[in-house]
Amino acid sequence: MEDRKLNEAESLDLIAAMIRNARTNQRARINCNIILVWGYVSVLVSLIVWVIKLYNAFSYSSLLWLLIPMICFPITKYMLSKDKMGVTSYIDRSIYYITILFVIICSTFGLSTFISDFPALFIEALLVCIWMVIMGILLKSKPIIWGGIIGAVVSYTLLFIPDMISQIPLFALTLVISIIIPGHLFKKSISQNV
Incomplete structure (x- = not known):
């Protein structure tokens, strides 16, 4: 790169671009x-x-799924409060509201399993993968998009396992494939672009 003197307009453009890049990163x-918080907490709760269902330790163990939003939502709010930029973009608001929508859908859907019998883990896994694809599109992250797509394909294997207790480890694996691995790949790509 050559050293040259910038005029006032070029200097302001360069500063604005640097601020936008820092804000985006x-x-x-x-x-x-x-x-990553949602991914790790979801796998841990799964x-x-x-384990609780395997050993029949608690008859209402399905209620423990509600720990995921109860733990992750306050952490999400805290992380968002640490944003030093102070200005939220349309994309930021979209990500926030889409996440809230998926949390509400997945939570109410999980509660509905007490009323009706259907392949809940398959549908939940598919919803999470759809959420990840949408997040990947909004964040412009190919690893997150592909993680969601691959996770969606893997989630169909849950339909072939008749016992829900046996489905849970595969459900956790689907979360690792669709959230945790792509999340780390995305985080690594951010560090390289700074």
Whole structure:
């Protein structure tokens, strides 16, 4: 790169571009960390529910699925409050409201399993994968998009396992494939672009 003197307009454009890039990278890190929190907590709760169901330790163990939004939503709010930029973009608001929508849908859907019998884990896994594809599109992250797509394909294997207790480890694996691995790949790509 050659050294040359910038005029006033070029200097202001360069400063504005640097501020936009810093804001985008900070928001991307926050969004990535939020995605990873949801992924790790979901996998951990899945494995806890699986162990409890495996040993019949608690008859209402399905209620433990509600721990996911109860833990992750306050953490998400806290992480968003740490945003130093102070200005939220349309994409930021879209990500936030789409996440709330999916949390409400998945939580109410999970509660409906007490009323009716249907392949709940398959549908939940598919919903999470759709959420991840949408997040990947909004964040412009190919690993997240592909993780969601691959996770959706893997989630169909849940239909071939008749016993829900046996489905839970595969459900957790689907979450690892669709959330955790793509989240780390996305985080690594942010660090390289700074």
